[in-house]
Amino acid sequence: MILDRQSFPVWLALWMLWLVPAALAEDVLYAPHAADEFPMRVFWGDTHVHSSFSMDANTMGNTRLTPADAYRFAKGEKVRSASGMLARLEAPLDFLVVSDHAEYMGLLPKLRAGDRRLMRNPAAKRLGDGLRNSTDGGLTTIGELIGSLMSNEPLIDDPVMKRDIWQQITRLADQANDPGRFTALIGFEWTSMPRGDNLHRVVVYADGAPKASRLVPVSAFDGERPEDLWAFMEKYEGDAQGRILAIPHNANVSNGRMFAVEDSQGAAFDRAYAERRARLEPVVEVTQIKGDAEAHPLLSPDDEFADFETWDFGNLNPLRPLPKRDDMLRFEYARSALKLGLAQAQETGVNPFKFGMIGSTDAHTSLATAAENDFWGKVTISEPGPRNTGPGFMGDEVAFSTWDFVSSGYAAVWARENTREALFEALQRKEVYATTGSRITVRFFGGWDYAPSDVHRPDAVRIGYRKGVPMGGDLPPEASGAPRFLVTALKDPNGANLDRIQIVKGWHTSDGSLEEKVYDVALSDGRRQWLGRVRPVGSSVDEASASYTNDIGDAMLASYWEDPDFDPAELAFYYARVIEIPTPRWNVYDAVRLGTAVPQEVPTQIQDRAYTSPIWYTP
Numbered sequence: 001m002i003l004d005r006q007s008f009p010v011w012l013a014l015w016m017l018w019l020v021p022a023a024l025a026e027d028v029l030y031a032p033h034a035a036d037e038f039p040m041r042v043f044w045g046d047t048h049v050h051s052s053f054s055m056d057a058n059t060m061g062n063t064r065l066t067p068a069d070a071y072r073f074a075k076g077e078k079v080r081s082a083s084g085m086l087a088r089l090e091a092p093l094d095f096l097v098v099s100d101h102a103e104y105m106g107l108l109p110k111l112r113a114g115d116r117r118l119m120r121n122p123a124a125k126r127l128g129d130g131l132r133n134s135t136d137g138g139l140t141t142i143g144e145l146i147g148s149l150m151s152n153e154p155l156i157d158d159p160v161m162k163r164d165i166w167q168q169i170t171r172l173a174d175q176a177n178d179p180g181r182f183t184a185l186i187g188f189e190w191t192s193m194p195r196g197d198n199l200h201r202v203v204v205y206a207d208g209a210p211k212a213s214r215l216v217p218v219s220a221f222d223g224e225r226p227e228d229l230w231a232f233m234e235k236y237e238g239d240a241q242g243r244i245l246a247i248p249h250n251a252n253v254s255n256g257r258m259f260a261v262e263d264s265q266g267a268a269f270d271r272a273y274a275e276r277r278a279r280l281e282p283v284v285e286v287t288q289i290k291g292d293a294e295a296h297p298l299l300s301p302d303d304e305f306a307d308f309e310t311w312d313f314g315n316l317n318p319l320r321p322l323p324k325r326d327d328m329l330r331f332e333y334a335r336s337a338l339k340l341g342l343a344q345a346q347e348t349g350v351n352p353f354k355f356g357m358i359g360s361t362d363a364h365t366s367l368a369t370a371a372e373n374d375f376w377g378k379v380t381i382s383e384p385g386p387r388n389t390g391p392g393f394m395g396d397e398v399a400f401s402t403w404d405f406v407s408s409g410y411a412a413v414w415a416r417e418n419t420r421e422a423l424f425e426a427l428q429r430k431e432v433y434a435t436t437g438s439r440i441t442v443r444f445f446g447g448w449d450y451a452p453s454d455v456h457r458p459d460a461v462r463i464g465y466r467k468g469v470p471m472g473g474d475l476p477p478e479a480s481g482a483p484r485f486l487v488t489a490l491k492d493p494n495g496a497n498l499d500r501i502q503i504v505k506g507w508h509t510s511d512g513s514l515e516e517k518v519y520d521v522a523l524s525d526g527r528r529q530w531l532g533r534v535r536p537v538g539s540s541v542d543e544a545s546a547s548y549t550n551d552i553g554d555a556m557l558a559s560y561w562e563d564p565d566f567d568p569a570e571l572a573f574y575y576a577r578v579i580e581i582p583t584p585r586w587n588v589y590d591a592v593r594l595g596t597a598v599p600q601e602v603p604t605q606i607q608d609r610a611y612t613s614p615i616w617y618t619p
Contacts (some may be wrong), residue, residue, distance in 0.1 A: 038465040039414040039431065042441055043423065045095035046074065046368040047187070047247060047411050048202050048285060048360035052082075053100040053169065054189075055149075057364035058108035059142045061380030065366035067098040067169060071176035071184055074368050082380040087367055090374060090494055091439070093410075094418050095183035097360075098173070099202045101191045102219035103149060106165030107156065123155050146318055150196070154221045162216050170209035177208070179419045186212045190229045190246070192220035196317020198253040201229060202285070202360075206243035206424035214240045225264040230280050245427060249285035249362065251337070252293040255315040256328030259337035259353060261344060269344055274352035282428050286334045286611060287359040287409040287436050289378045294357075294434075294577075294611050295335045298326060303518050305502075305579060308609070309406040309436070335506065335516060338614060342508040342571040345618065356430030356472045356613030357575070359409025359437075370437035371495075372606060373546075375407035375586035384590055403602045407586040408436040412610070414470065430472025433612040440498070440608075441490040444471040444576045446615040448479035452560045455486045460558075471575070472613040482566035483617060487521065488558040489578040489610070497553025499524055499537040499579040499607060503561055507572040518577075521561040524554035539582040541605050546584045546592040553581035573614040580608045 050057040051067045062082045073079040076092030100106070110118050111128040118124045130141030148155045169186070176184040186205040193199060205212045218232035233244045251258035262268055286293050291311025300306040314323040330336045334357060341353030361370050364379045377383045382402050414431045415422040426432055433442055443461060447468020454463045464486050469475060475483055491498050501522035507515050520534055527535055540549040563574075585606040591598045598604055 033462075036462065037416075038461070038470075039416045039426065040461065041415065041417075043094035043183075043413045043415055043418050044439055045093050045097075045183070045411050045413065045423075046360045046363075046370070047097040047185070047204060047358065048099050048189070048249065048288065048362045049074075049096060049366065049368050050100055050189075050362070050364040051098055051366045052109055053106045053165070054364060055101060055104040055108055055145060057366075057379065059138070059145070060364065062365055063109070063112065067100070067172045068176065070098050070366040070368070071096060071172070071182075073366065075176075075182050079367065081367060081376065081383055082365065083383045083385065085384070087369075087376060089369065090371065092182075093368060095185060095413070095423055096368060097185045097187040097202065097204055098169070099187045099189040100169065101189045102217040103191050103221060104145065104154075104156070105162065105188065105217070105219075106168070107161070110161065118158065118161060121156060121158065124158070127155065149191075149220075150193075150317070150319060152194075152221060152224055157221070159216070166216050167209070167213050170213040174209045177420065180417060183418050183420055183423055185420060185423065188217045190218065190220060192224040192226070192229075193316055194224050196315040196320075196322060197255045197257045198250045198316050199224070199226060199248075199257060200250060201226070201246040201248050201281070203229070203233070203244060203246050204424070204427070206420055207240070208420070211240045211242040227264055230276060233280055243424060245283075245424075246281045247283055247285050247358070248281060249288060249360070250290050250293070250316075251284070251332045251334070252291045252311050253314070253316050254332055255322055255324065256331040259331045259340060261331075261340055269348055269352055271348045271350050274344060274348050274350035277352045278350065278354050281355065282430055283356040283358050283432060283613070284334060284337075285360050286357045286434050287406075288362045289405050289408060290362060291406060292408065292436065293333050296329050296333045299329055299333055299336050300516065300518075305577070305607070305609075309408065309606075311404065311406075334611075335504065338573050339506045339508070339514040339516065342506065342573065343512070343514060345571060346508055351616070354616065356427070356432050357434045357611050358411035358427075358432050359434035360411055361409065370408055370410050372407050372437060372583055372586045372608065373589050375589075377402075378405050385594070401599075401602070403587050403599065406436070410435050410437060410439065412439075412442070430613045431470050433471060433610055435610040436608045438492040438495045438580060438608040438610070440492055440578050440580070440610045442576060442578055442610050442612055443486070443488045444612040444615070445469065445486045446473070446475050446483055446574060448475070448481060448483060450484040450486055450560060455488065455558045455560045460486060460488065469615060471615060473615055475615060475617045477617070477619055482563045483574075484560065484562045485574065485615075486560055487576045489522075489556065489576075491555045491580075496548065496580040496583045496608070497524065497550045497555055498557050499553055499581050500534070501557050501559055502577045502579070503574055504577055505563065505565075505572060505574050507567075507570045509570060510567075517565070519561065522557040522559040524557060524581075525552060537581050539605060541582050541584055543584060543588055543604050544592075546589045548581075548583050550581075569619055571619065572617045574617075575614040576612040578610040582607050
């Protein structure tokens with residue numbers, strides 16, 4: 001056949017029709033993972049840091065470091081702390097939420113500066129004069145402000161100031177946000193504590209300033225019930241067409257209120273209430289400076305690792321703290337709450353406590369530090385220095401020492417990229433986990449079709465997603481046999497080796513009881529269980545020099561595990577807990593650096609850990 005100039009375009013078109021499918025086929029052949037949508041990166045952050053814009057942080061010494069300084073520090077920059085020392089993280093964070101309290105947000109800097117417009121308010125002028133000119137250093141004024149928080153009656157309520165401050169805060173977050181490199185999520189803390197019972201939530205936005213600034217945050221002055229906060233969040237979703245979630249924290253000082261199985265009016269949960277809570281509060285902060293709330297030894301007497309940095313003194317009433325009763329504990333700790341959620345799911349059809357787990361610091365210094373060897377304290381007056389050795393107290397009935405504060409924790413998020421959208425969506429789907437300060441990398445998958453060899457394959461993560469669900473997911477109920485799990489853990493590259501991996505199971509029996517069991521599924525140093533017990537990993541800590549060695553433990557652990565006690569008729573959850581070898585506690589590092597002694601009753605060694613979000617099974 002002879003091709004002339006007129007037939008050439010037809011020939012070319014036919015040739016291209018043959019070539020394009022061949023090229024597409026080659027793309028599929030040579031890029032077999034192009035369609036993978038699952039996250040391959042873990043991002044480290046803190047969802048709970050306070051700046052000088054928080055009333056309590058400001059009154060306790062942090063009068064200078066703004067949200068902008070908190071972002072700079074989290075990015076790895078040097079920052080001069082409020083006490084005058086230079087500070088910098090050993091490794092920068094990937095994201096941060098500056099969560100200044102909505103109650104009196106930004107008020108103290110304006111009072112100290114004698115803001116001209118604000119000083120027209122007689123109450124503001126009196127408080128400002130008290131802070132700047134009083135002979136007691138402003139203690140009377142601070143006492144007034146704290147008293148107003150406890151009585152839930154604001155001394156100053158200036159809508160113009162609140163809007164200006166919120167616009168400034170959201171603008172600073174947008175300026176710090178650097179998609180792909182560092183994420184500044186907008187947030188605030190709603191700080192309700194009726195009679196001192198902690199009901200605090202950190203509120204996090206997926207959106208930037210143009211949306212987030214449309215509504216000024218609600219505070220406990222506007223309503224001290226969680227339902228009041230949820231109403232604000234739903235209004236924001238509707239009015240601004242934005243996305244928002246809340247993160248409860250410090251359930252351990254709520255005196256039995258955080259995970260109570262009744263609403264604020266004392267009524268039993270119904271399906272609508274359970275759905276509302278589960279949707280708006282998908283994750284819980286289970287570890288931070290004011291104690292670890294994963295488990296309690298009285299609730300989990302067979303768990304040798306349950307008594308970890310336990311704060312069970314009472315509630316947070318600074319005037320007259322209410323002591324803790326044992327019957328309150330089951331409504332305060334995450335493992336117990338997860339079990340209570342199973343019972344509620346059986347009763348109402350929806351689990352209100354189907355939450356993922358993260359850690360954060362609750363630092364009021366603007367410095368997000370959680371590592372044992374770099375802890376800057378809860379507030380400026382307890383930053384590293386001789387003052388760290390002194391006692392603190394919450395009244396005559398409930399006393400604690402500065403040493404009781406915990407160097408904890410961080411939020412680890414599995415996402416495809418370091419952006420607001422990707423991190424927020426990971427929080428919503430609960431593909432997150434908590435650590436007490438170490439940056440341990442943990443993967444946890446559940447499914448029905450895994451094989452023992454899958455956990456050691458180079459494509460184990462891909463198998464985990466394709467054959468099952470990750471942490472935060474739900475096991476599909478249509479399979480037979482017992483569920484199988486893949487779990488891997490890699491040590492913090494700048495930290496300690498690993499002692500073991502455990503899987504914690506909770507379940508609801510056919511007779512209505514709630515049970516739990518902890519399984520050791522991977523042990524370092526070739527150890528084996530003997531009569532249900534495991535030999536301790538030992539300790540390499542030298543307290544005199546605040547050091548340790550990694551000649552015990554393993555750098556990486558992995559396990560395939562099948563539930564030996566599975567009953568397909570029972571609701572259950574599973575999560576992984578990873579334990580490090582012992583290291584010096586933060587107070588030992590401080591004592592060695594400052595040349596001081598550690599009080600005899602203070603712990604000197606710690607085994608930091610990670611807790612994954614659960615995987616749930618529903619018949």
